[in-house]
Amino acid sequence: MKFAVIGGTGLIGSQVVRNLNAAGHEAVPHSQSTGADVITGQGLDEAAAGADVIVNLTNSPTFDEASPAFFRTSMDNLLAVGQKGGVRHFVILSIVGVDQVPELDYYRAKALQEEILAAGPIPYSIVRATQFMEFVDAVLSWTTDGDTVRLPATPIQPIAAKDVAAAVAEVAAGAPLGGIRNIAGPEIFTLDELGRITLSHKPDGRTVVTDPTAGMFAVVKGDVLTDKDAHLATTRYTDWLS
Secondary structure (H helix, E strand, C coil): CEEEEECCCCHHHHHHHHHHHHCCCEEEEECHHHCCCCCCCCCHHHHHCCCCEEEECCCCCCCCCCHHHHHHHHHHHHHHHHHHHCCCEEEEEEECCHHHCCCCHHHHHHHHHHHHHHCCCCCEEEEEECCEHHHHHHHHHHCEECCEEEECCCEECCECHHHHHHHHHHHHHCCCCCCEEEEECCCCEEHHHHHHHHHHHCCCCCEEEECCCCCHHHHCCCCCCCCCCCEECCCCHHHHHC
């Protein structure tokens, strides 16, 4: 099959392209750098030409109140060119629990993206992943003040990007789900615990203090960002750190 991987040069997209091509498919990466602009629509007809499947891995440039407009415009543009080009399957990557955290602008925007896809004209699949292991350092930096990192005890089930890419490629090469597949890492930690584990493996003088009000994950209620019944990846966090 032929795949148009929009956002195909990023962390997940580049690995999805590699996995699909290794499986004998033709996967072509598209992004702003290749001339495909999901907001203006420039280059999208060419990107979707002849594709059996669109995998949309583009992301909003901001995580604030501007993000819903990005996902609405990008999805409207991609669904239009996909329908015109006869695409038979449209895949997006979303977040486990995304519809359970309305306090976050970005999560509301991703939930909107899912709704637009589900209501659209093309058979679809949604892959929801838990938080990426690759983003833990950034999460720590958001709430660092001097030598202290303040983190809430929010339950997190980190997954490696390579495992996310493998799952997205597998779903994209299969029949449309017409729904959602949750994927997650094999272990659940509280975020403050995860911070301590990270700094014990890569000490830099900072220490973690538990603070229920710190950072974007402070608004998360309960364990909605985890899913013990998800398709579990095999990479454990301490192995990934090593």
